[in-house]
Amino acid sequence: MNQQLTNKQILLATRPVGMPTEQNFEFKEIPVAEAQDGQVVVRTLYLSVDPYMRGRMSDAKSYIPPYNLNEVIVGGIVGEIVESNSDLFKAGDKVIGMLGWQLYNTVDAMTLRQIDESIAPVSAYLSVLGLTGLTAYFGLLDIGQPKEGETVVVSGAAGSVGMFVGQIAKIMGARVVGIAGTNEKCDYLKNELGFDAAINYKTTDNIGAALEQACPNGVDVYFDNVGGEISDAVMNLLNDYARIPLCGAISSYNRTDGDMGPRILTKMIKTRSLMKGFVLGDYADRQLEGLQELGKWLSEGKLKYEETIVDGFDNAIDAFLQLFQGANIGKMLVKVSDAEK
Amino acid sequence: MNQQLTNKQILLATRPVGMPTEQNFEFKEIPVAEAQDGQVVVRTLYLSVDPYMRGRMSDAKSYIPPYNLNEVIVGGIVGEIVESNSDLFKAGDKVIGMLGWQLYNTVDAMTLRQIDESIAPVSAYLSVLGLTGLTAYFGLLDIGQPKEGETVVVSGAAGSVGMFVGQIAKIMGARVVGIAGTNEKCDYLKNELGFDAAINYKTTDNIGAALEQACPNGVDVYFDNVGGEISDAVMNLLNDYARIPLCGAISSYNRTDGDMGPRILTKMIKTRSLMKGFVLGDYADRQLEGLQELGKWLSEGKLKYEETIVDGFDNAIDAFLQLFQGANIGKMLVKVSDAEK
Structure with missing residues (x-):
């Protein structure tokens, strides 16, 4: 191992209030740590930027601990x-893990999982064969439980989770309506992913009316990635015994105004609907099942995916911030370097 | 049957907007209809006034059809x-059913269920051994699923459903906190029903702080009968994997202002909580199980109940309206007449 290799890291410098800015982060250069017994050095190829990370930047109680400052x-x-002191991996192996935003991670080999490039390109393990594909799979099928002929609405539909939710709902035989923020995304949902309808919430004057038109039989499953006004509108169309998997509320993550809206309890009672927040970790014991199904659908051509790739480690923060502008179609990734082998 | 008997009825004259008034109703006198083959004439002893009836007075879509005007x-x-043309019942039998608000109902005997006065007084079949006891039983145990040592909060705690929710939660070994609207109710909950704490939301300046004090380990189950600001406050204390059976939202039923409040989706996600609206009809196939358990607890002295009885058919509308002022401890009933036998 070349001890002269310089590592570059991104640290959390201050906790954001409202929308994060570049000033909340700090770049730092240090030498790459040597791999001890059982450890490996991993060169970052792609890093994943995800909305849930905004939560970890605050120190409020949540399902995962906050990032520490600095x-x-x-x-x-x-x-x-790139260097291995473990029997588990050899140089050149491709791996996935929860790792630091840096050029190189020196970690225990046990914390990594090997990935198989013969099934899909490495980046796919950060989307369809990774956290976001699994999140869609379990949230939709375990909580949403769409049945043939039912109507499934998904918000953030062209995002990293939403694009799989809609496609899996189609596989289950449901009518699928996506809500997204650009015409390009809506066209993609309808023309590439086979959604039955897509609503551009940014150009639609009356989202309630647009939803009513797109959901003539009401809404049986609402897979929510965004929260806020869009969710308010969908709640008005719930059918009896509707199911609402709550995956994310990206519209609320940077709000500092209290996030007020119509109370939904009466609607939930009148329709006897079920709403449940969830995270992928709730399904830790079923990950293999999920990956197998997702892999099968992928190989059968039933599941497509899209990536928005931002090039260069130095642009990672910018890529993260762009999530909240809805800049991505599909999974937002940062390409840090090319594989050597 | 004395054909000279005069029936008195209460009709829905106009649909209320906001809080109902006496003017929305009309009294009418007509002769009592004769019992045809298979029919019986039932003299009303007690009638039940319940918050859900407010919903049926509007013509909005809900889980039961609206009342028709007139x-x-x-x-x-x-x-x-008092008269039977059916083999099912004889004069003097006591029965329960969904019947018209009138002194006498002439109905098919098949629509009635006989009640056993040796187990409990007839009025109990409108509370602990009736709709409200069963509603508490299924909502709490099927959706709430309280475990030993968990904290259960119930709103409308001294009401017809709430008083059973808290007692059943105690039977399950939970810490129980009730929210009610008078000191008399709070004393009743703590001293008579064994609640661990009770909060008078009308005299408490800061309901959030009072809840935090009463729930040092957070809230695992929130059985909601009221909605509105009280529910907003409880939502802030949800533990991970909290369960929220939504039984009623009495604070919202007469609102005409849109019922705005803090959006709860982010909290639901962070805690991976489950919220579900329900009505007793969802458990139609399990009513016998529920009645058996409730009857057992009642006979063992584990379940107490209270009734607020308004005397006289002419006061039925007033009794109904008083529900929304929180005038009742326990089940609000109208006593229409004494049994003859």
Whole structure:
């Protein structure tokens, strides 16, 4: 191992209030740590930027602990082993793990999972064969439970989770309506992913009326990635015994105004609907099942995916911030380096 | 049967907007209809006034159809058979059914269920051994699923459903906190029903702080009968994997202002909580199980109940309106007449 290799890291410098800015982060250069017994050095190929990471930047109670100040941001990363002091991996192996936002991670080999490039390109393990594909799979099928002929509405539909939710709902035989923020995204949902309808919430004057038109039989499943006014509108169309998997509320993450809206309890009672927040970790014991199904649908051509790739480690923060502008179609990734082997 | 008997009915004259008034209702006198083959005449002993009936007075879509204008209000009634043209019942039998708000109902005997006065007084079949006891039983145990040592909060705690929710939660070994609207109710909850704490939301300046004090380990189950600001406050204390059976939202039923409040989706996600609206009809196939358990607890002295009885058929509308002022401790009933036998 070349001890002269310089590592570059992104640290959380201050906790954002409202929308994060570049000033909340800090770049730092240090030497790459040597791999001890059982450890490996992983060169970052792609890093994943995800809305949930905004939550970890605050110190409010949540399902995962907050990032510490002046420590490296941690997220999903695929990388290549460049040095190994472990029997588990050899140089050149491709791996995925929850790793630091840095050019190189020196970690215990046990914390990594090997990925198989013969099934899909390495970046796919950060989307369809990774956290976002699994999140869509479990949230939709376990909580949403769409049945043939039912109507499934998904918000953030062209995002990293939403694009799989809609496609899996189609596989289950449901009518699928996506809500997204550009015409390009809506066209993609309808023309590429086979959604039955797509609504551009930014150009639609009356989202309630547009939803009513797109959902003539009401809404049986609402898979929510965004929260806020869009969710308010969908709630008005719930059918009896509707199911609402709550995956994300990206519209609320940077709000500092209290996030007020119509109370939904009466609607929930009148329709006897079920709403449940969830995170992928709730399904830790079923990940293999999910990956197998997703892999099968992928190989059968039933599941497509899209990536928005931002090039260069130095642009990672910008890529993260762009999530909240809805700049991505499909999974937003940062390409840090090319594989050597 | 004395054909000279005069019936008195309460009809829905106009649909209320906001809080109902006496003017929305009309009294009418007509002769009592004769019992045809298979029919019986039931003299009303007690009629049940319940918040859900407010929903049926509007014509909005809900889980039961609205009352028709100029027709008799229908609700839970216990009565005594005074004439029978059916093998099912004889004069003097006590029965329960969904019947019209009138002194006498002439109905098919098949629509009635006989009640056993040796187990409990007839009025109990409109509360602990009736709709409200069963509603508490299924909502709490099926959706709430309280475990030993968990904290259960119930709003409308001294009401017809809430008083059973808290007691059943105690039977399950939970810490129980009730929210009610008078000191008398709070004392009743703590001293008579064994609640661990009770909060008078009308005299408490800061309901959030009072809840935090009463729930040092957070909230695992929130059984909601009221909605509105009280529910907003409880939502801030949800533990991970909290369960929220939505039974009623009495604070919202007469609102005409849009019922705005803090959006709860982010909290639901962060805690991976489950919220579900339900009505007793969802558990139609399990009513026998529920009645058996409730009867057992009642006979063992583990379940107490209270009734607020308004005397006289002419006061039925007033009793109904008083529900929304929180005038009742326990089940609000109208006593229409004494049993003959």
